[in-house]
Amino acid sequence: MSADSVAAPRLSLNVRYNRNIQENSGEEEESQVKILEDEEHHADLGPQRARPHTQTNPAANNRRCFKATAVTLGGFYLLILAGLFIRFTLLQTRYDQLSNNNSQLQVNYSLLQSSYQTLSANHSQFQDEVKQLKDRTEVVKNCPHGWTSFGRSWYFKSEEEKTWSGSRADCQQRGADLVIINNKEEQKFVTELSKDEETWIGLRYEWTKGEWKWEWLDGSPLTETFWAAGQPQYNGYYAACCNQQGKWTQGYYNDYRKWICEKKIL
Incomplete structure (x- = not known):
């Protein structure tokens, strides 16, 4: 009986306490229930909100990767353009040098051609003079006695x-x-x-x-x-x-x- 008697008062106390709580603070219970319900609702919505958030992260990562790639490619293209511009400038400079050299070579060729023509004319004249001298030598050598050449x-x-x-x-x-x-x-x-x-x-x-x-x-x-x-x-x-x-x-x-x-x- 001691065990039962001890247990019974505890049971009655718990009931009263709960009731008192229910009677005295009915509004609190409702608020607690609402809170619990809200917490449960938020708990239910938590995975739903988390899922879209986790789903948007790869897109953001992709955008960041795309931007990084675009920046890298843009820099790479700029480097290529700079290299091409430098190459073009060097080629243009080389072309100008070759053009100037070609013009100088043409001038030198004209001078050499004139010199060749002059030398050719002088050579022909020299040959004529040599022939005349040879003929003159023959004339003098074979001149008969009593004649003058x-x-x-x-x-x-x-x-x-x-x-x-x-x-x-x-x-x-x-x-x-x-x-x-x-x-x-x-x-x-x-x-x-x-x-x-x-x-x-x-x-x-x-x-x-x-x-x-x-x-x-x-x-x-x-x-x-x-x-x-x-x-x-x-x-x-x-x-x-x-x-x-x-x-x-x-x-x-x-x-x-x-x-x-x-x-x-x-």
Whole structure:
């Protein structure tokens, strides 16, 4: 009985306490119930709210990764563009240098071509001079006794006197003809060879092609003259060279004078 008696009061006390609590604080019970219900509701909603939050984390992570990747790629592209720009600048500089070098080479090529042409012309002239010297050497070496060489001809001055026609006949027998003076150099040579004597030369005044004119024996026109003052007088004379002033004079067909023959070698 002691055990039962002890237990019973405890039971009645608990009931009363609970009731008292229920009676005295009914509102608190309701609030506790509401609180519990809210807590249970929040407990139920907790996993639901947690799930979307956990579901949005990968997207945010993906966005962060995408941004990081975009920034990295952007930097990489900028580096590539910078490298390409530097490469382009270097290539452009190299191209400009090559273009300048090409222009300089073209100028040098033009100068070399001009130099080559000049050298070629000088070489041709040198060859001509060598040939002339060789011919001159041959002319001098083979010049017959009593003849004098000048240029590419041999000259013979007679020691006797004849008419113009007789003088020409003598020259032709020697394989030559009366001298024909073509330039100032030959005029000077003939003047020195005549030794201030008026010798017959191959110039005559005759009727040719419907008119009277002075003409050389080979038919060439008289383009350069060395007449003495007051000469020539156009009355059928023949020319002689030279007086003391080194000028041409005239003579009749029956005048006697010395003569100079010319034989062209080349």
